Amino acid sequence: MGARTSYKSKHREQILAILQENEKEHMTAGQILDELRARGIAIGVATIYRQLDRLVEEGAVNKYMVDAVTGACYEFKGEHGGESAYVHGKCEKCGKVVHIERRSVEAAMQSLSGSEGSGFELDCTRTLFYGICGDCRRHK
Ligand SMILES: [Zn+2]
Ligand SMILES: [Zn+2]
CATH class of the missing domain: 1.10.10.10 (Winged helix-like DNA-binding domain superfamily/Winged helix DNA-binding domain)
Known part of the structure; x- marks a missing residue:
């Protein structure tokens, strides 16, 4: 129906x-x-x-x-299609998942894939960075 x-x-x-x-x-x-x-x-x-x-x-x-x-x-x-603007970071202390602006990891990505790099292209949709989130760092 x-x-x-x-x-x-x-x-x-x-x-x-x-x-x-x-x-x-x-x-x-x-x-x-x-x-x-x-x-x-x-x-x-x-x-x-x-x-x-x-x-x-x-x-x-x-x-x-x-x-x-x-x-x-x-x-x-949205309109801009498949390009993801964020990469994930996971806090090893509290387990929180944070969004890291893609731009801020772009430099690292370029050295991975650039002419002097390995040619490796990072898949932002499946990449997870581990670290300590801002909150946990502040409350140390
Ligand atoms: Zn997310
Ligand atoms: Zn945390």
Whole structure:
């Protein structure tokens, strides 16, 4: 029935809207779930994953693998397409995942792939840097 279809696509729109509002961030499925529930939208975890998978397939959303514990992050692709602006860093003290501007690691990337480098090109969607986050450093 048509009602079922529109119910489904409504979830799709709601998920996409949240990612779009947080265009400069990545969100985990759990964060998206919290955000939807905070808005009074009843949605199951399985539905979120199913809709996210479809959005990734359709090319509307980028998926980033963080690690086995944190899982995946999702980012609205927007007009500028596949280029990811952020790289992930994981704090070894508190386990928090932070977003590092791609520009700030660009220099390191260039020496990896540049003419004097190894020709290696970093995959930002799957790269995870380990370190200590700003909060943990301040509270040392
Ligand atoms: Zn992320
Ligand atoms: Zn930390």
